Amino acid sequence: MTDQTRPASAAETGYVQLDELRMYYEVHGDRGDSAPLVLLHGGLFDIDQQFGALIPDLAARRRVIAVDFQGHGRTNDIDRPFSAAAFAGDVSGVLDHLRVRDADIWGFSVGGAVALELAINHPARVRKLIVSSTPFAASGARGSENADAVAAMTVEMIAGTPMQVAYFDKSPHPDRDHLQRLLDKLGATYEHGFPDRTEAEIRAIEAPTLITVGDADMVSLEHAVEFLRLRGGDVNGDLVGVPASHLAVFPGTTHFFGLARTDLVRDVVNGFLDASSA
Numbered sequence: 001m002t003d004q005t006r007p008a009s010a011a012e013t014g015y016v017q018l019d020e021l022r023m024y025y026e027v028h029g030d031r032g033d034s035a036p037l038v039l040l041h042g043g044l045f046d047i048d049q050q051f052g053a054l055i056p057d058l059a060a061r062r063r064v065i066a067v068d069f070q071g072h073g074r075t076n077d078i079d080r081p082f083s084a085a086a087f088a089g090d091v092s093g094v095l096d097h098l099r100v101r102d103a104d105i106w107g108f109s110v111g112g113a114v115a116l117e118l119a120i121n122h123p124a125r126v127r128k129l130i131v132s133s134t135p136f137a138a139s140g141a142r143g144s145e146n147a148d149a150v151a152a153m154t155v156e157m158i159a160g161t162p163m164q165v166a167y168f169d170k171s172p173h174p175d176r177d178h179l180q181r182l183l184d185k186l187g188a189t190y191e192h193g194f195p196d197r198t199e200a201e202i203r204a205i206e207a208p209t210l211i212t213v214g215d216a217d218m219v220s221l222e223h224a225v226e227f228l229r230l231r232g233g234d235v236n237g238d239l240v241g242v243p244a245s246h247l248a249v250f251p252g253t254t255h256f257f258g259l260a261r262t263d264l265v266r267d268v269v270n271g272f273l274d275a276s277s278a
Contacts, residue, residue, distance in 0.1 A: 069114075
């Protein structure tokens with residue numbers, strides 16, 4: 001089913017019916033049979049807000065598939081808590097619909113947790129993995145400030161923000177109660193649904209991994225380096241070779257604006273995706 005308001009740059013837009021969930025997706029670019037890049041946005045964002053400035057350049061080099069998660073953007077909400085496992089199942093449903101066996105997966109924040117779920121529990125789906133501004137365990141976040149702030153969020157607190165405007169413009173149910181329900185579900189993810197990953201799970205990921213954080217992110221730099229070490233990085237590359245997994249720290253960058261330095265982010269991501277894994 002095609003969306004009549006699809007972005008001008010999109011080759012295809014539509015919805016996949018997954019039981020009660022009607023999940024919105026977009027496909028940009030067309031690069032033959034090579035593995036596509038799947039984009040997974042963060043909480044309270046959507047495709048446009050998270051990746052809109054990056055998609056044209058990304059799609060000039062490869063096929064790009066992007067989705068709106070449950071309750072976000074053009075996808076409806078259902079009576080189900082948010083969880084990495086549920087969202088990963090939804091993404092797999094979209095890929096099955098598009099007849100995509102495996103792909104490069106890029107997730108930001110909540111989307112990064114979903115990308116990790118796919119890489120750990122559905123490894124055949126993931127060719128390369130990009131995890132942006134996402135700790136693999138709660139201990140990697142800077143204290144409890146972010147969790148406390150999200151748990152306390154109300155519709156009135158985000159009134160007039162781009163997120164609130166976009167929600168009422170795109171959502172299948174653009175009313176205050178549904179938006180508050182979205183905020184409440186995001187707050188609950190800090191207590192359940194997005195589990196800590198063990199060091200063994202991170203080490204065992206098969207896909208080469210790019211980790212990105214801002215230098216003023218909610219994810220601590222120490223945690224990002226530990227993430228890299230578990231993926232085989234933080235070595236003397238001149239002597240032992242450059243590992244397949246990388247870390248990028250974007251300067252002057254907070255969590256909320258984690259992908260705002262578009263040119264820098266684009267070059268780092270394209271370089272990682274285009275590089276040989278050898």
